[in-house]
Amino acid sequence: MPELPEVETVVRLVRPRLVGRTITGLVVTWPRALGGLSPARFRARVVGTRIRALRRRAKFAVFELERSGRAAGYLLGHLRMTGRFHVEDDSFDSGPYRRLSLSLDDGRWFHFLDVRKFGRLTFTPSLDALERALGPEPLEPAFTAEWLLAALRTRHRQLKPLLLDQGFLAGLGNIYVDEALHASGLHPRLVAARVDAAGATRLHAAIRSILSAAIEREGSSFDTFYRTPEGQPGQYQEQFRVYGRDGQPCRTCGCTLLRLVVGQRGTHVCPRCQPAPRARRARAAGRRGAPSKRA
DNA sequence: AGCTACTCCTGGTAGC
DNA sequence: TGCTACCAGGAGTAGC
Numbered sequence: 001m002p003e004l005p006e007v008e009t010v011v012r013l014v015r016p017r018l019v020g021r022t023i024t025g026l027v028v029t030w031p032r033a034l035g036g037l038s039p040a041r042f043r044a045r046v047v048g049t050r051i052r053a054l055r056r057r058a059k060f061a062v063f064e065l066e067r068s069g070r071a072a073g074y075l076l077g078h079l080r081m082t083g084r085f086h087v088e089d090d091s092f093d094s095g096p097y098r099r100l101s102l103s104l105d106d107g108r109w110f111h112f113l114d115v116r117k118f119g120r121l122t123f124t125p126s127l128d129a130l131e132r133a134l135g136p137e138p139l140e141p142a143f144t145a146e147w148l149l150a151a152l153r154t155r156h157r158q159l160k161p162l163l164l165d166q167g168f169l170a171g172l173g174n175i176y177v178d179e180a181l182h183a184s185g186l187h188p189r190l191v192a193a194r195v196d197a198a199g200a201t202r203l204h205a206a207i208r209s210i211l212s213a214a215i216e217r218e219g220s221s222f223d224t225f226y227r228t229p230e231g232q233p234g235q236y237q238e239q240f241r242v243y244g245r246d247g248q249p250c251r252t253c254g255c256t257l258l259r260l261v262v263g264q265r266g267t268h269v270c271p272r273c274q275p276a277p278r279a280r281r282a283r284a285a286g287r288r289g290a291p292s293k294r295a
Numbered sequence: 296a297g298c299t300a301c302t303c304c305t306g307g308t309a310g311c
Numbered sequence: 312t313g314c315t316a317c318c319a320g321g322a323g324t325a326g327c
Contacts, residue, residue, distance in 0.1 A: 001320065080321055116304045157297060
């Protein structure tokens with residue numbers, strides 16, 4: 001699934017073919033890909049603009065638009081499960097899953113393909129709402145072990161759904177959360193506030209190193225869906241230590257890996273590397289009266 | 296606040 | 312061989 005490393009890879013690959021281009025036309029074959037704006041309104045906002053910059057934020061591709069040299073809003077692309085971007089000339093066969101296309105002033109087309117129709121390419125005049133909804137970028141300097149520890153301390157959710165929450169930390173999805181939790185020896189059901197400083201430090205380091213390594217290998221392609229815009233699969237799936245490996249031996253300790261469901265998500269753990277949190281049935285009763293280790 | 300359930304989609308596959 | 316049923320999953324929403 002496209003998560004941060006896959007989106008980063010896609011953005012890097014299509015950026016040189018899009019930045020500086022003017023959008024000259026629009027073909028919409030799946031209007032819901034526009035996220036609610038009618039094709040006519042979308043066309044009015046987008047056609048005639050020039051793509052000033054293209055960057056990634058969380059799992060979004062952010063197209064910065066200008067008209068006559070003045071800022072003219074943004075296109076937000078989200079690949080969700082199966083979305084793909086292609087920039088191609090007329091000879092490209094876009095196949096049956098093309099949801100919309102933008103024609104460009106160099107004669108090429110930007111195609112948005114998406115088998116499962118969850119992906120979106122929306123227009124927004126401002127990024128304010130997006131920024132309010134998103135947590136920090138895990139590869140930016142603002143994401144520090146100290147920040148993570150402090151943020152975990154205030155949360156009483158299980159780690160897995162918390163790390164998947166884009167409002168907590170941006171860009172992680174099911175694969176890289178499982179990998180990061182395994183690498184840091186933390187169980188996905190552990191309540192965030194119970195992670196100690198050492199655990200938060202390991203988690204911070206794991207998130208950064210795993211995402212960086214995955215970007216270097218152009219993301220993960222474990223099924224037929226994700227491909228770089230060049231049509232190449234990513235290579236990081238070869239590095240998976242837990243994701244999709246249930247029933248196989250842990251590459252760290254040899255123990256058989258398990259598949260759990262946590263927060264309605266398939267979740268992969270090593271029962272030895274990631275000890276399950278103790279059941280705390282008396283928690284509600286003990287919360288106030290029990291002596292606290294923290295000040 | 297945080298949980299579960301549900302929704303959106305369709306290709307792939309397990310089971311018969 | 313062919314059918315059906317179910318699953319995957321990011322993110323939004325509803326209800327508790």
